[in-house]
Amino acid sequence: MSDAKEFINLTPGPTPVPPSVYAKLSEPVLHHRTEEFGDVYKTVEEGLRCVYRTKNKVLIVTTSGTGGMESSVANVLSPGDKAVVHSTGIFGVRYCKILRNFGIEPVVIEEEWGRAADPGRLREALKEHPGASAVFCQHTDTSTGVVNDIEALAKVVREESEALTVVDAISGLAAEELETDAWDLDVVVSASQKGLMSPPGLAFLSVSEKAWQACEKASLPRFYFDWRTMHERFLMNQTPYTPAVSLFVAQAESLRLIREEGIENVWRRTTELAEYTRGRIQQLGLELFPKDPADNLTAVRLPEGVDGKKLILDIRTKERIAIAGGQQELKGRIVRISHMGFVKKPQIDAGIAALSRHLSLTPA
């Protein structure tokens, strides 16, 4: 495992963790019913509000991002409710699966992979299926490398329905611009291990007043992910059940770094790195996979005949650089280079150099 220390990590999560965040992980485990932990809790929650650009409460749950997604379903819907999923990749499909497992067959708007969600199609769907209780969408979908225009989508939701706007910003937060309050987003789900530069294990949910009201009425079964129980403890700077205290302490530190830099500067830096990466990729004669590329991740279409799985493995084992391949139907057909969080130009340069070497390409 000591080998892992020399890895350059360009995967879309878990992303690299800054040294000062690692240092916090090995501090003694705090008891979760103490003032010391309460201070950490408060620091994380305030930091998240700043990154989310919201006055809403942000709940913190010990779980994977997917647990956060489930929580955003089970707390706002009841059996028989209508829900819309605007899907732009694997994570849209995941929202559909969660809804179906909870007995709700969603109206699904599916975009061609690589295309962003079309607000016009959402408008049609809401007109055709009136009375939806919630619309679920992704800020960015790392499976296809797209970014969605959440501001426009949320506007359509407000204009055409009484539905809640629920956004999975697990990979988008603290990388792409997101304005929870200005864009009027009801629930925004995120997680610790992407733009937030911390180890995985914590999920976050901002909850608007309208979403709290929905939660009170919602009757889908939930216990561990129940916002009502979380809210009781929230007021004491605690969680209802023993949380991953070490991950809270780490997250407090990475949020400190983000606030020190300023969230707008984080967005700007990510955009610059994305533009640089896309430029380098195109110089190599490679094609971007998405039509509407996100800034948190660059998905690159591989030339015909390239064994993408072998390529990734070769770069990993021979160059000690971790880049991601495609998932499901994109397996072997694309590679994905992340520029979220604690990634800088030298790491991107190394990743692209390795990619061009293993594809025997030379810059145009």
Place this chain on the structure above:
Amino acid sequence: MSDAKEFINLTPGPTPVPPSVYAKLSEPVLHHRTEEFGDVYKTVEEGLRCVYRTKNKVLIVTTSGTGGMESSVANVLSPGDKAVVHSTGIFGVRYCKILRNFGIEPVVIEEEWGRAADPGRLREALKEHPGASAVFCQHTDTSTGVVNDIEALAKVVREESEALTVVDAISGLAAEELETDAWDLDVVVSASQKGLMSPPGLAFLSVSEKAWQACEKASLPRFYFDWRTMHERFLMNQTPYTPAVSLFVAQAESLRLIREEGIENVWRRTTELAEYTRGRIQQLGLELFPKDPADNLTAVRLPEGVDGKKLILDIRTKERIAIAGGQQELKGRIVRISHMGFVKKPQIDAGIAALSRHLSLTPA
């Protein structure tokens, strides 16, 4: 937070973490779809089987222990199923709440707090309410400091019903004797932050063949906690969703320490420390709270007129020793001293000395 370093932690979780486990926490975060992580996963799973004394698969979930409890409900039951909870404290009550939130009103056998579960009462309940699908109980309940005779309870379940035996051993595992296979336990839930000497954030579930069959038929809604999805990835030494990789690496190390010592020696050491603690407490003229005391934790009844909440806080702030008070109806009335995991006699001595000082007691 640096002050926390000098704390003596005698709370029933998160319990103290050995230095070599802390060291692992600050190793670089592994990607969860790599062979490196697969090796860690396998080490943890094999270590858990050894501690659980089972050949059953042990699932690993990024969540609090309570998430593990929910998982043990949602994967084995369907709407309309009968369930029995044999409750010996707050965590029995928690099983009832989870069941009710999922629409199942359990048959509840409630023992007086401080008393262990009576197998005779379980037998009567199963005769009176035939056809139960599952019986839920606690190995130890830290709220009251009791240990239950799981071997006897499981025997009654097998003799009187077709029900699954589901045991919450969150605080009992790797402290009190537990034999998953020899006692024929279908589901055993545990978590990282008690006897397993790791930071909180991981829950574990051993699943018997009979419980897997129940899972296939069970129709309570679940997604994140769904064993079927976990099982697909289990076969690849992976989890379905991004796990708390740092906590896996830490847990691998603490399991290494436990296997080095030998699980039977861990049980013996815990029993010796418990006997020592109970002896010292009684020498001080104090009374044990439970009639059937567990070895993982000593719950002590406070003399009339003592403000338990202030006592705990005084010991905490003035002596830098963390002991736990009572919860809910026992708030202010008991103190609880843990001897789970990485606790040794000097720490117990310090805790008891502080307790006697703050209660102005002298040994008889």
